[in-house]
Every structure is written in C-alpha cells, then in structure tokens.
Amino acid sequence: MKKISIGIIGGGLMGREMASAFARWCALADVTVHPILSAVADLNPTTLSWFDAIPSCTQKTTDYRDLLANPDLDVIYVALPHHLHEAVYLEVLEAGKDLFAEKPFGIDLAAARRIMEAVDKSGRFVRCSSEMPFFPGAQRVIDQVVHQPIGRILEVVSGFHHSSDLDPTKPANWKRQSPTCGEGGVLNDLGMHACHLPLRLGWKPKRLFAQLQKGVSQRPDGKGGVATCDTWDNALLHTWVQVGEQEVPLRLEMKRLSPGSTNTWFIEILGTEGGVRFSTAEPKTLWVFERGKEQWWKKTELGFSTQFKTVTGGIFEPGFPDVIQQMWAAYLMERENMLGERFGCATPAEAVATHEIFSAALESQRSGSVITL
Numbered sequence: 001m002k003k004i005s006i007g008i009i010g011g012g013l014m015g016r017e018m019a020s021a022f023a024r025w026c027a028l029a030d031v032t033v034h035p036i037l038s039a040v041a042d043l044n045p046t047t048l049s050w051f052d053a054i055p056s057c058t059q060k061t062t063d064y065r066d067l068l069a070n071p072d073l074d075v076i077y078v079a080l081p082h083h084l085h086e087a088v089y090l091e092v093l094e095a096g097k098d099l100f101a102e103k104p105f106g107i108d109l110a111a112a113r114r115i116m117e118a119v120d121k122s123g124r125f126v127r128c129s130s131e132m133p134f135f136p137g138a139q140r141v142i143d144q145v146v147h148q149p150i151g152r153i154l155e156v157v158s159g160f161h162h163s164s165d166l167d168p169t170k171p172a173n174w175k176r177q178s179p180t181c182g183e184g185g186v187l188n189d190l191g192m193h194a195c196h197l198p199l200r201l202g203w204k205p206k207r208l209f210a211q212l213q214k215g216v217s218q219r220p221d222g223k224g225g226v227a228t229c230d231t232w233d234n235a236l237l238h239t240w241v242q243v244g245e246q247e248v249p250l251r252l253e254m255k256r257l258s259p260g261s262t263n264t265w266f267i268e269i270l271g272t273e274g275g276v277r278f279s280t281a282e283p284k285t286l287w288v289f290e291r292g293k294e295q296w297w298k299k300t301e302l303g304f305s306t307q308f309k310t311v312t313g314g315i316f317e318p319g320f321p322d323v324i325q326q327m328w329a330a331y332l333m334e335r336e337n338m339l340g341e342r343f344g345c346a347t348p349a350e351a352v353a354t355h356e357i358f359s360a361a362l363e364s365q366r367s368g369s370v371i372t373l
C-alpha cells in the first residue's frame, strides 16, 4: 500500500475520531493507500497527549504552523471551530498541502467562496468532510433513485437530528455562539449532512422558506459563570428543487433540539411508483416502497455492505466510525485517481452550495419570505 503522511490540526472530537479510523486501517480489504498519522496540532496540551497512544504520531505541537512547515506531510485534515476555517485552510493550501476540510467550509458564504477561489488557484486536492452518505443504506438510496423505477418524484425529506441542546445545564461551547460557530448555528453545524445527498443527486434548491428556532439563551460557561448562547438550534427549510420536468418539494431538517434523537441522519424519497427510506437509527435497514395492486414497504437488512470492502463479516451492522473510515478511503483513493465509479467525498463546490442554502435560509428567517437562490 502507498503510504500517505497525514497531519491533523484540531485534535478535539473529530480529530481523535479520524485518528482512530487511521489506526484500524487494517480493517479495509480493497484499498491501495495507507494513511499514516504523523503529526497533530492543538492549543490544548492535554488533548495532544491523547495522541501519545499512536506511535507514528511523532510531531505534537501547539502551533499548527509547525505542521505546515513539515515537508513530510502529504495531507492536512483540519477540524477547528468555524471562525478559524478560512485562515487555516488558506494557509494549508499556501503551504502546498492537500486538504481535507471539516464542514461547514468557512463560517459563512463569503468565507466559503474565498476558500473555493483559493482551492481553484492552488490546484491542490481538497474535499469536505461529510460521512453519512457512506452508510450502505445511504448508498442504496442513491442506487434506488438512479437505477430503479420510482416514477415521478413527489417529495424528498433529508435531515439530521440530535438532542444535545435539550439539557439546559450543559455548558456552552463554541458551537452555541455566533462569533465562533457562525450566525447559521445549526445550519453550519448539521447542514452539510442534510444537503449532501440531495446536492449530489442534482437537487439544488431554487427557492426556500425557512423556519429557524433558538433554544436555551444562557448556559453555564464551565467556569462558574454564565454564557450567552445566540445561535439557531433548529432549522426547517422548505425548498423547491427541479427534478426533470417537475418542481418537487425538498424539506431539509437540522435539529439540535430533537427529543429522543442521538445523531440521527435520514433521507426519504417518495415517488408515484416507488420510494425509499433510510435512517441511521436503523443502521442496516433499508425501506423500499413498491406500488402494485397492493402497496408495500419492504424492509431489507443490508448488513455491512460498504463500498470499500472490509474484514468485517457481511451480516454485521455498520456505525459512525465505519463510515468515517469509508469516507477517508474515498478521499485517499480519489486523490490517487483510483475512486472509479464509487461515491466520492463532498466537493468544495458542494460545500459552497450548502452555504448558499444557509445564507438564503437566514435571509428568509429575517424577512419572513420565500427566497430565490
């Protein structure tokens, strides 16, 4: 396998998730690339010490510019609060490194567009993190829509729900405050997950009406005081997309206040002849609708049918760490021009398109009107 040397900037929740995906790379059976985690940068020395468990990770620094100066690193993955995306992504590109960028790819639309411009100028290989479409069930949804007859599409719902903000005693963090998360709040946080598959299927909203909600306005700051939380927590975007000759309603749902949900990503596409539904709440289950003399919702247990084969037995159920690893396999194989027909990671253009949707949603909320994109 070709070894690819990786550096991580931001070793928090996602930095460590990615590091663990590299650490169990031996699970993958049909890739020709092998990521080696060589370096990590984080402001917090305690966070850095977690990486002591990874022998290949020999460069640990509180200054991310040390990574950019390291000539041995091929790819930099950046998982930082949103207000830092633009500056750091641009510096990674200027350093001549390929970039795997966390969503939302800049704090707002203007930042995303500037990043995209820098990507185009740099010629570097850049993709944006969005792992949920790598669930086998999500891939089967695409297959069903592209290759199976479902008739005229009637409606599409795509969303991401969790309930992390329901507990008012949970301390505030950067994701609950506009200067660090962005005015979009939950749009920036969960929007890429809801938009990625519809965009990949060519369904970009033409118009939208948004209903945005805020949750708890003050939370403990974790230091004995109180912090103001001003970001949007829930977003319902009622949009219209063009599918063939028809205008079709697409509802995008992003919620941090969804009672009972824990990181549930879902998509449902209904047509006149058939339909398909997948939710990570049932990670190996695909629901397919068929209409005949009677009507059926057929339930299929898909098992571990990931697009890159692994040592895991086909009867088992996939989970979040598995799709993170599949996403990295797609990034690294595409970087080598070896992705073939397989599903690739979100592109910079798709990331900018999500921000166009978020920006229109904020405008719709402000004006109480339908916005044309």
Ligand SMILES: NC(=O)c1ccc[n+]([C@@H]2O[C@H](COP(=O)([O-])OP(=O)(O)OC[C@H]3O[C@@H](n4cnc5c(N)ncnc54)[C@H](O)[C@@H]3O)[C@@H](O)[C@H]2O)c1
Residues within 6 Å of the ligand: 009, 010, 011, 012, 013, 014, 015, 041, 042, 043, 044, 047, 062, 064, 078, 079, 080, 081, 082, 084, 102, 103, 104, 129, 130, 131, 188, 189
């Ligand atoms: N793809 C997904 O499913 C998913 C899930 C969660 C978060 N994210 C995204 O990942 C990114 C990071 O989110 P997170 O949940 O890992 O956040 P986090 O707060 O857990 O981690 C961020 C880390 O960045 C470090 N940091 C802050 N400023 C720094 C600097 N100047 N230099 C070096 N390190 C610095 C912090 O110390 C922290 O460890 C965000 O863009 C977020 O939207 C993606």
